[in-house]
Amino acid sequence: MEILYSEVFKEHKPLRYHPENPERLELAIVGLRESGLWRNVREPPEAEVEEILRVHSEEYVERIRKISKTGFSFVDPDTYVSPATWEAALKAFGAAVETARLALKRKDIYLALVRPPGHHAGRRGRAFNAPTLGFCIFNNSAGAALEIKDALGDAVVIDFDVHHGNGTQEIFWEDKNVLHIDIHEEGIYPGSGEIYDIGGKGAEGSKVNVPMPHYSKDDDYIFAWREMVIPILENIEPKVVVVSAGFDAFRNDGLATMELTERFYHFAGASLSKFSLAVVLEGGYSVGLRKGLPAFVSGYLSREAPIEEVHPSHEAVKVVEAAKKIYGKWWEIS
Numbered sequence: 001m002e003i004l005y006s007e008v009f010k011e012h013k014p015l016r017y018h019p020e021n022p023e024r025l026e027l028a029i030v031g032l033r034e035s036g037l038w039r040n041v042r043e044p045p046e047a048e049v050e051e052i053l054r055v056h057s058e059e060y061v062e063r064i065r066k067i068s069k070t071g072f073s074f075v076d077p078d079t080y081v082s083p084a085t086w087e088a089a090l091k092a093f094g095a096a097v098e099t100a101r102l103a104l105k106r107k108d109i110y111l112a113l114v115r116p117p118g119h120h121a122g123r124r125g126r127a128f129n130a131p132t133l134g135f136c137i138f139n140n141s142a143g144a145a146l147e148i149k150d151a152l153g154d155a156v157v158i159d160f161d162v163h164h165g166n167g168t169q170e171i172f173w174e175d176k177n178v179l180h181i182d183i184h185e186e187g188i189y190p191g192s193g194e195i196y197d198i199g200g201k202g203a204e205g206s207k208v209n210v211p212m213p214h215y216s217k218d219d220d221y222i223f224a225w226r227e228m229v230i231p232i233l234e235n236i237e238p239k240v241v242v243v244s245a246g247f248d249a250f251r252n253d254g255l256a257t258m259e260l261t262e263r264f265y266h267f268a269g270a271s272l273s274k275f276s277l278a279v280v281l282e283g284g285y286s287v288g289l290r291k292g293l294p295a296f297v298s299g300y301l302s303r304e305a306p307i308e309e310v311h312p313s314h315e316a317v318k319v320v321e322a323a324k325k326i327y328g329k330w331w332e333i334s
């Protein structure tokens, strides 16, 4: 395991209380330390602006640079830019791309422990009909996915942040060579990620959305993961998987109603242990970072294949059955 982390990520900071703040990384580090996982930590490279321009429009990148150079400002009601945001965002993007490079070289788990997060950032900023950028600046996971696509011809992104990864989905909407599987809470910010959002023209089936009911628990998520995520991965057996890893579906993390615990994250990590992973931090605002993140990493490292009996709710079963019906057109999901 390797961790790409920089102190610069804590310099992107709000003036007053904001849920997306530097303490998030402290919490993640405490959690990793408690599990003996705070090791092999190194400074990531800063991304070149040209690399970012493969994902975002020049106008958007320039706008962020200018605001950051001018001082502190909100780009929308949710998302702030501070003087060090430019540097932090370049490094966050560089860290994500580096995890992809490492994951291509040698099978293991590589964690980009970064801020600002990225999965809501679309090509020109706000993605689809999202009201805001949702705390995100540059789409770090998209950078990792492109690096993998360059090397292998295609890429896979799995996003289990509680919010839909609308930015990533918009960036690759018409790219059939980037499979994006997104499991999230239905009906909350950013408002996209419906079960029928299957990808744009020529890329149908390459975008997979599983909107989970409010108050979903470990059993519901494990069920959805087993019925959808794992079978689709088995269809293609990718060498590397990019994980947009948000831990805000953890019980009482603060921004959503989901009630996941270490059990789901451990299971998810373990279930991906046959792939090389480029893990990019997205959301997670309190206990999810401290408990969920280490559970995911130690699940991967345990390489267990846990076969547990689960008892999903009626609502969760309904969603997953509907998803299987829709996506069964492109994927073998038995």
Ligand SMILES: [Zn+2]
Residues within 6 Å of the ligand: 161, 162, 163, 246, 248, 282, 283, 284
């Ligand atoms: Zn989130």
